[in-house]
Amino acid sequence: MIKKSQEGLTVKKDEDFSEWYSQIIEKAKITDLRYNVKGFIVIRPWGARIMEEMYDLYEKALQKKDHQPTFFPAVIPEKNFKKEASHLKGFTPEVFWLSKIKGEDRLALRPTSETAMYQMYAFWIRSHRDLPLKIYQRAQVFRYETKATRPLIRGREFYWIEAHDCFATKEEAEQQVQEDIQTTEEVMHQKFGVPFLPMKRPQWDKFAGAEYTVGSDVLMPDGKLIQQPSTHLLGQNFSKAFDVKFKDENGKEQFVWQTCYGPAISRMLASVISTHGDDYGLILPFSISPVQLIIIPIFNKENKEKILSESEKIKERLNFTGIKSEIDASEKRPGEKYYEWELKGVPFRLEIGEKELNEKQLTLFIRDIRKKQKISLKALENLKEYGRDFDKRLIKKADQLIKERIIDCKTKKELKKIIDDKKIARANFCSVDEKGEICAEYIEKEINAEVRGTRADKKERPKGNCIICGKSAKEVVYIGKSY
Amino acid sequence: MIKKSQEGLTVKKDEDFSEWYSQIIEKAKITDLRYNVKGFIVIRPWGARIMEEMYDLYEKALQKKDHQPTFFPAVIPEKNFKKEASHLKGFTPEVFWLSKIKGEDRLALRPTSETAMYQMYAFWIRSHRDLPLKIYQRAQVFRYETKATRPLIRGREFYWIEAHDCFATKEEAEQQVQEDIQTTEEVMHQKFGVPFLPMKRPQWDKFAGAEYTVGSDVLMPDGKLIQQPSTHLLGQNFSKAFDVKFKDENGKEQFVWQTCYGPAISRMLASVISTHGDDYGLILPFSISPVQLIIIPIFNKENKEKILSESEKIKERLNFTGIKSEIDASEKRPGEKYYEWELKGVPFRLEIGEKELNEKQLTLFIRDIRKKQKISLKALENLKEYGRDFDKRLIKKADQLIKERIIDCKTKKELKKIIDDKKIARANFCSVDEKGEICAEYIEKEINAEVRGTRADKKERPKGNCIICGKSAKEVVYIGKSY
Numbered sequence: 001m002i003k004k005s006q007e008g009l010t011v012k013k014d015e016d017f018s019e020w021y022s023q024i025i026e027k028a029k030i031t032d033l034r035y036n037v038k039g040f041i042v043i044r045p046w047g048a049r050i051m052e053e054m055y056d057l058y059e060k061a062l063q064k065k066d067h068q069p070t071f072f073p074a075v076i077p078e079k080n081f082k083k084e085a086s087h088l089k090g091f092t093p094e095v096f097w098l099s100k101i102k103g104e105d106r107l108a109l110r111p112t113s114e115t116a117m118y119q120m121y122a123f124w125i126r127s128h129r130d131l132p133l134k135i136y137q138r139a140q141v142f143r144y145e146t147k148a149t150r151p152l153i154r155g156r157e158f159y160w161i162e163a164h165d166c167f168a169t170k171e172e173a174e175q176q177v178q179e180d181i182q183t184t185e186e187v188m189h190q191k192f193g194v195p196f197l198p199m200k201r202p203q204w205d206k207f208a209g210a211e212y213t214v215g216s217d218v219l220m221p222d223g224k225l226i227q228q229p230s231t232h233l234l235g236q237n238f239s240k241a242f243d244v245k246f247k248d249e250n251g252k253e254q255f256v257w258q259t260c261y262g263p264a265i266s267r268m269l270a271s272v273i274s275t276h277g278d279d280y281g282l283i284l285p286f287s288i289s290p291v292q293l294i295i296i297p298i299f300n301k302e303n304k305e306k307i308l309s310e311s312e313k314i315k316e317r318l319n320f321t322g323i324k325s326e327i328d329a330s331e332k333r334p335g336e337k338y339y340e341w342e343l344k345g346v347p348f349r350l351e352i353g354e355k356e357l358n359e360k361q362l363t364l365f366i367r368d369i370r371k372k373q374k375i376s377l378k379a380l381e382n383l384k385e386y387g388r389d390f391d392k393r394l395i396k397k398a399d400q401l402i403k404e405r406i407i408d409c410k411t412k413k414e415l416k417k418i419i420d421d422k423k424i425a426r427a428n429f430c431s432v433d434e435k436g437e438i439c440a441e442y443i444e445k446e447i448n449a450e451v452r453g454t455r456a457d458k459k460e461r462p463k464g465n466c467i468i469c470g471k472s473a474k475e476v477v478y479i480g481k482s483y
Numbered sequence: 484m485i486k487k488s489q490e491g492l493t494v495k496k497d498e499d500f501s502e503w504y505s506q507i508i509e510k511a512k513i514t515d516l517r518y519n520v521k522g523f524i525v526i527r528p529w530g531a532r533i534m535e536e537m538y539d540l541y542e543k544a545l546q547k548k549d550h551q552p553t554f555f556p557a558v559i560p561e562k563n564f565k566k567e568a569s570h571l572k573g574f575t576p577e578v579f580w581l582s583k584i585k586g587e588d589r590l591a592l593r594p595t596s597e598t599a600m601y602q603m604y605a606f607w608i609r610s611h612r613d614l615p616l617k618i619y620q621r622a623q624v625f626r627y628e629t630k631a632t633r634p635l636i637r638g639r640e641f642y643w644i645e646a647h648d649c650f651a652t653k654e655e656a657e658q659q660v661q662e663d664i665q666t667t668e669e670v671m672h673q674k675f676g677v678p679f680l681p682m683k684r685p686q687w688d689k690f691a692g693a694e695y696t697v698g699s700d701v702l703m704p705d706g707k708l709i710q711q712p713s714t715h716l717l718g719q720n721f722s723k724a725f726d727v728k729f730k731d732e733n734g735k736e737q738f739v740w741q742t743c744y745g746p747a748i749s750r751m752l753a754s755v756i757s758t759h760g761d762d763y764g765l766i767l768p769f770s771i772s773p774v775q776l777i778i779i780p781i782f783n784k785e786n787k788e789k790i791l792s793e794s795e796k797i798k799e800r801l802n803f804t805g806i807k808s809e810i811d812a813s814e815k816r817p818g819e820k821y822y823e824w825e826l827k828g829v830p831f832r833l834e835i836g837e838k839e840l841n842e843k844q845l846t847l848f849i850r851d852i853r854k855k856q857k858i859s860l861k862a863l864e865n866l867k868e869y870g871r872d873f874d875k876r877l878i879k880k881a882d883q884l885i886k887e888r889i890i891d892c893k894t895k896k897e898l899k900k901i902i903d904d905k906k907i908a909r910a911n912f913c914s915v916d917e918k919g920e921i922c923a924e925y926i927e928k929e930i931n932a933e934v935r936g937t938r939a940d941k942k943e944r945p946k947g948n949c950i951i952c953g954k955s956a957k958e959v960v961y962i963g964k965s966y
Contacts, residue, residue: 032603035599038587040558043553043554045551048553051554069531070527070528071642072525073640075640077519096581097581098581099579119519123517157556
């Protein structure tokens with residue numbers, strides 16, 4: 001609970017990231033953790049507004065690539081789970097079940113929607129003309145986590161989008177996996193400012209029911225990796241289980257090839273907060289801040305009306321040009337307001353007082369660099385350009401950070417040092433098939449790190465031998481600690 | 484299941500509304516009822532896109548009136564329900580429970596979120612400066628319906644918005660009830676084209692835990708009324724149960740006054756479909772149609788490229804001016820396309836062929852009046868005005884229909900005839916307090932109709948005696964059959 005005397009952050013991000021994170025999500029009013037069910041949290045208005053912006057950009061990007069929205073039920077009959085064996089095995093321990101209703105099948109709260117959606121696809125797809133089928137839904141999903149939960153990072157309920165696509169050929173499905181990686185790049189990296197490593201997971205770490213999985217690994221300030229949107233080549237595993245077939249151009253029946261893609265908006269919010277925030281609070285990218293410019297009118301009793309009316313005019317003009325701006329007209333002192341909106345991470349603050357109006361030079365505060373500059377009313381119209389520069393700076397800084405943290409590594413000893421230094425190792429590795437699992441287990445036990453996979457966006461060729469077993473290396477893998 | 488040979492509607496709306504409704508939601512691809520859990524349905528892309536437009540308008544209207552979005556968990560501990568006695572009694576039979584987890588409180592899937600939200604309000608509200616608190620969420624809710632379910636109308640899962648507000652005084656709370664009625668008017672009536680009677684419900688028919696309830700009664704084509712957004716004056720019932728207090732300006736602790744408001748988007752979609760649709764399919768208001776104008780290019784092998792490129796130019800220009808337009812470039816015959824987009828209810832269709840391009844006169848088909856007219860490229864820029872006229876016609880027609888169906892009524896015999904004629908009776912009535920319940924029960928038993936309440940937007944004064952018991956009438960009530 002927040003003590004009145006500790007409204008600001010009391011720790012520095014690079015000294016105690018975990019505590020910094022716990023404080024910032026509460027103090028910037030993103031979440032409230034006092035809800036009385038373990039692993040379930042409340043998203044407060046500021047958090048909800050940011051998530052809505054993130055949803056909006058993500059859904060638009062998916063729609064642009066011909067995905068259509070749908071809404072599927074939040075409950076799934078037990079019998080559906082039983083249709084795909086490895087999916088059943090992978091998800092059953094994590095399922096919240098509803099109390100059985102007499103005469104009806106036992107129902108699960110969806111942990112993910114493959115087994116809800118694909119039975120309907122079997123009705124909808126008849127012919128090659130019905131393909132590709134590209135469908136998504138924005139939804140909450142529920143997982144009975146046995147690991148410790150962390151707000152927005154791992155909860156028993158989270159907010160995501162799930163896209164489930166069907167194709168006539170494996171090639172098209174594999175192209176979709178690449179398209180999904182590209183969508184992550186366009187939205188999570190370019191809009192949310194969060195860089196990632198597209199990692200093709202080792203076989204022992206793929207999604208339950210997939211042929212292979214590509215996860216987007218994002219670096220947290222504590223040096224650990226967190227999996228953001230993942231995309232799965234499901235192949236024909238599910239289409240065979242759910243009988244999703246089409247007649248090809250020769251009239252022959254075939255099973256469809258499937259992919260699914262799951263960007264979790266609430267978890268990406270955790271990465272936005274962690275990647276950009278500083279010791280003064282959040283820093284939100286211009287492209288997703290619900291308020292891009294906050295106007296702070298500085299007034300006394302005499303000039304209050306005039307200052308507020310001028311502020312209103314400026315706000316109207318900005319909003320007309322598509323800038324999301326608001327006025328903080330509350331009775332707090334300007335200093336308090338500055339402080340609060342910095343904590344909330346709003347990119348720009350405009351200070352408007354008597355002096356500023358007379359001089360026709362307003363004061364613009366820029367959140368990330370924490371600098372004030374004079375700006376004319378005319379120049380304010382270019383705020384979108386300022387916003388683009390703002391986001392470019394955030395991306396550049398975040399890119400630099402992850403780049404610096406990836407270290408090439410030749411020996412076990414080097415690997416241990418890199419991991420202890422909270423960095424990510426790039427190393428030669430024997431195999432990411434089942435054969436490599438022994439070496440991966442060694443790394444997990446001895447070095448307390450994970451083989452995260454190989455690059456999914458490009459082929460990296462190993463030179464030399466596996467750093468663990470010394471056999472000829474077939475892969476270049478990335479190794480790090482993870483959430 | 485839809486047979487290939489019956490793709491169109493096979494019944495007329497005014498001959499068999501129930502069958503017409505069942506057919507249209509499937510054939511216009513709004514829903515799919517083949518999901519294998521009773522009372523749970525799939526919303527298909529066309530339905531989901533319409534609902535997104537409806538959500539968008541509703542959320543904007545609420546935000547304009549200072550409501551802030553939030554996300555609360557979908558599960559609520561049993562103990563929270565027990566805090567407000569009549570709420571517990573009213574909702575317990577309808578709750579889906581989760582299987583109990585050892586050592587944790589039993590959890591309900593939310594049927595509505597009062598008992599989830601107000602415990603948090605107790606943390607958030609301290610002082611009169613924290614009021615009013617106006618919060619909403621878009622959410623799915625779950626009710627174990629024992630009555631027969633009907634797609635979009637009554638399901639075990641539905642899609643709504645719930646706004647929960649707190650005030651310092653009862654007067655402000657009552658003003659909020661009026662504001663909510665006004666929001667229903669601005670959005671459901673003016674944007675969705677669905678007129679309603681704001682009915683203050685009799686005491687025996689109020690929301691579980693409320694002081695009073697105002698429901699929005701909408702007329703269905705079969706003469707029955709359906710309750711659309713309702714708003715409840717909760718008074719201090721819940722604030723006392725959940726200890727939601729504030730210090731007033733004199734430093735005295737007081738319980739807050741509360742309201743809640745619940746526009747169900749999926750149910751309103753049922754009214755949009757039922758109110759405007761005709762024997763050719765849906766008719767969507769211009770303001771909520773995901774596609775406002777569909778472009779049908781008419782081409783042969785020779786001119787395909789040219790026609791499509793001209794269509795693309797027109798689409799780009801229209802979209803630039805804020806018109807949602809799409810091109811149907813599929814290989815179907817133009818006739819098939821006309822038919823399909825009429826079924827889907829798109830307001831305008833633009834036919835572009837060689838002849839049209841040469842003459843610079845395109846053909847515009849207007850869905851509600853089913854008329855074609857010539858339109859120049861230049862005039863197309865006024866399509867928004869056409870759209871406004873389109874919506875005005877829909878509203879006028881719907882208004883006329885409900886107006887004609889309300890009949891003043893003096894005797895039991897007249898009442899019976901009005902109800903048998905599928906109309907709504909306006910009648911003098913003894914009382915809407917507990918005292919009137921006997922007369923209401925008589926109407927339910929003998930005439931198979933319900934006393935829906937008194938006008939909440941204006942005071943109607945009775946002249947004469949109760950049509951049932953003959954005692955002096957205190958109220959003018961509306962009586963009808965209902966869903």
